Structures are given as structure tokens and as C-alpha cells.
Amino acid sequence: MARVYADVNQNMPRAYWDYDSVNISEPRLLFPSLCACWGLLDNYEVVRKIGRGKYSEVFEGINVVNYQKCVIKVLKPVKKKKIKREIKILQNLAGGPNIVALLDVVRDSQSKTPSLIFEYVNNTDFRSLYPKFNDFDVRYYIFELLKALDFCHSKGIMHRDVKPHNVMIDHENRKLRLIDWGLAEFYHPGTEYNVRVASRYFKGPELLVDFQEYDYSLDMWSLGAMFASMIFRKEPFFHGNSNSDQLVKIAKVLGTDELFDYLDKYEIELDAQYDDILGRFQRKPWHSFVTSDNQRFVSNEAIDFLDKLLRYDHQERLTAKEAMGHPYFNPIRDEANLQAYMNGAPGVV
Structure with missing residues (x-):
């Protein structure tokens, strides 16, 4: 058993750690803050590819609404449960020190491929x-x-x-x-x-x-x-x-x-x-x-x-x-x- 923080999840409501129950619905145009909804894919444009991994391809992007740079992580086909887990964890850690910020979650309406939108960091390899x-x-x-x-x-x-x-x-x-x-x-x-x-x-x-x-x-x-x-x-x-x-x-x-x-x-x-x-x-x-x-x-x-x-x-x-x-x-x-x-x-x- 962990020497510290062993019972954190036990002391939280089930909704905190039960990522299987995460449900992302279609974009809500009225009162979007009231639900966990897919964002609008058209708000983002790819600028260039900056990396790839086993489970995703990563691009530098731009938010065409506010012209902020961002990072677009296009997820490869994996179990829904894994995607839900990553989103839930990022939501739980939002605002934490030196944790990359998840800004939005979008998906292609045809392929249903989800993408995670993150803050941009001007990284040097x-x-x-x-x-x-x-x-x-x-x-x-x-x-x-x-x-x-x-x-x-x-x-x-x-x-x-x-x-x-x-x-x-x-x-x-x-x-x-x-x-x-x-x-x-x-x-x-x-x-x-x-x-x-x-x-x-x-x-x-x-x-x-x-x-x-x-x-x-x-x-x-x-x-x-x-x-x-x-x-x-x-x-x-x-x-x-x-x-x-x-x-x-x-x-x-x-x-x-x-x-x-x-x-x-x-x-x-x-x-x-x-x-x-x-x-x-x-x-x-x-x-x-x-x-x-x-x-x-x-x-x-x-x-x-x-x-x-x-x-x-x-x-x-x-x-x-x-x-x-x-x-x-x-x-x-x-x-x-x-x-x-x-x-x-x-x-x-």
C-alpha cells in the first residue's frame, strides 16, 4: 500500500474516479457550461505536426476564435474507456501546478475521432x-x-x-x-x-x-x-x-x-x-x-x-x-x- 495518499479515492464520491461513467454529449449551444460536451471542431486549425505516439498524433494548432496557439492531440482508435480515463484525470487535475491544461475536447462528426485540445508550451526538445x-x-x-x-x-x-x-x-x-x-x-x-x-x-x-x-x-x-x-x-x-x-x-x-x-x-x-x-x-x-x-x-x-x-x-x-x-x-x-x-x-x- 502507498505510504501517502492511500485513501484519497476512497474518500471521494464515486463520480470522481469512476471514469467509465463519464458521458460527453453533443455540443450544447445554450448554456454550454452546464454539461460535459464536445467542443466545436471548427474552432481549431492544424498548423503543423509536432509529434506522434503509440496512441495519438500531436499537432500545433490555433484557436480561430481567439487566435491563441494550442496543441491538438488526435487520438488513435483505442477503447472508449481509455479516452474517458484520460479526460476524467485531466479534469480532476485542472489548475494544478505544472499540469498541462486541457482546454477542450472535440471530435470529427464523420469519423467520430476525438481530439484533446491543450495549452501550448514553447518546448525545446x-x-x-x-x-x-x-x-x-x-x-x-x-x-x-x-x-x-x-x-x-x-x-x-x-x-x-x-x-x-x-x-x-x-x-x-x-x-x-x-x-x-x-x-x-x-x-x-x-x-x-x-x-x-x-x-x-x-x-x-x-x-x-x-x-x-x-x-x-x-x-x-x-x-x-x-x-x-x-x-x-x-x-x-x-x-x-x-x-x-x-x-x-x-x-x-x-x-x-x-x-x-x-x-x-x-x-x-x-x-x-x-x-x-x-x-x-x-x-x-x-x-x-x-x-x-x-x-x-x-x-x-x-x-x-x-x-x-x-x-x-x-x-x-x-x-x-x-x-x-x-x-x-x-x-x-x-x-x-x-x-x-x-x-x-x-x-x-
Whole structure:
């Protein structure tokens, strides 16, 4: 069971988490605010394609009524239930810190293909942006991401796909948004969830060993894997070429004895395929990843913070709220320092 926010959904009315009951009706021209209705497709025009995923194609668009830029996410044919879940979660998280804003939901009258309309973020691809970051940038953006994670967890929701591709950063305006809530799910204690979530390099060990009773702490592993790649300048940090190889890559860093302790604690039986590929590995000290190229990012607090995230045992990982209180973020909590940074100074650590 989750160490925090375990009973959020239990304490909410069923309508909050029962996304199956979501019903989006035809556009209501009179009093549109009175119902969950499809918006008007003609209000939006596609400008250019900016991305695609397993479940959608994404375009930069424009609202032709107010000329505001937006993002149009055209959903590929998937189960209605999945679409309802994403919409319900985005509605529940509306207005939360650093959560991408859902502005409208529209659909093509012929094909019935639904599209989600989001706020536009002037994102720079992480592959070109992260190498330009200084130490303060890394602290600042990880802290901003933690705000989004603590908020969604406090609302009873696991993101389940935290990775650089889903973190939009407008660096000029110091703005971060956590996007793509298509795999997000409501947390109910004792529920067995699908382990086929998250992207390989950011999958927590619990997913790789088929432990289904996971919780919000899955997102904290993914954040830890992201953080490791940022401070050690190694993208991705755990680079497996299959799900089974991903666990091997993790074991080469965290050790196999520690892995077996974890499996024993939760009475998890490892798939037979690992018999031939796992081997025995000693735990590697974090300092062994320090090079002349990355040492300016790797303070003792950074190592301590990382160590408290990348734990096999999900119950040992910091929660998002605990993570925000870690000394690594002291420079961010210094009001004058942060203000100078927001005004364009590089930030002082």
C-alpha cells in the first residue's frame, strides 16, 4: 500500500474516479457550461505536426476564435474507456501546478475521432536542452516536476509514464508542464495494475518483475532515472534493449543481492528467463559515475537525493512531498536566489 495518499479515492464520491461513467454529449449551444460536451471542431486549425505516439498524433494548432496557439492531440482508435480515463484525470487535475491544461475536447462528426485540445508550451526538445543546463537549472526543473507529481498523487492519481518526452520545458520563461496523461490511473489500495506501462528506460523494477500492486512510488523511480541521466550526463541512464535486459542494467548498478532481498520481501518469483541472463553483480557506488564532464552537477546532496529515489523497494523511495524537502533543493527554496533566476540570472548554488 502507498505510504501517502492511500485513501484519497476512497474518500471521494464515486463520480470522481469512476471514469467509465463519464458521458460527453453533443455540443450544447445554450448554456454550454452546464454539461460535459464536445467542443466545436471548427474552432481549431492544424498548423503543423509536432509529434506522434503509440496512441495519438500531436499537432500545433490555433484557436480561430481567439487566435491563441494550442496543441491538438488526435487520438488513435483505442477503447472508449481509455479516452474517458484520460479526460476524467485531466479534469480532476485542472489548475494544478505544472499540469498541462486541457482546454477542450472535440471530435470529427464523420469519423467520430476525438481530439484533446491543450495549452501550448514553447518546448525545446530535451536532447538539445538538457546539455545546456547548469546545476541550478537541473535543481529548478526537477523541483517543478515534483510539484506536479505531488499534486497528482495528492489527487489519487499515478502518472505512470514520467520521462523527458512528457516533460515540456519553455526555458526562456522557466515554465515546465507534465503532459501525456494517457497511461495515468487512479490509485486504489490492493488493486493489481497492468505492468505494461511507462517507457522501458524509466520502468521501475516492480514493473519488470511483474509486481502488480504498485503505487505512486512508480513515478518516483521514473523521476530518479531522469535525474540520474541529467546529473551524470548519460541519456538514458539505464539503457536496456528489452524489458528483461532493463532489469539486468538496473541490477548492474544496484546489485543482485539487493534485488533478491526485494523479491523475498514481497514474495515475488522471478521469471525463468532471468536464470540465464541475470548473473551476480555487486552494487556500484554512485560516485563511480562521476567524470570530469559531469562533476559540476554531482554534489553530495545530489547523490543522496538520487540514492533515496532509485531503490528497488518502492516503499523506501522518497515520496514527492519528501523529495521537495530534500537539502538538494535548498538553493531553490532561497527566495532571493530563485527570484534572480526567474529574472534571467543563472542561479546561485
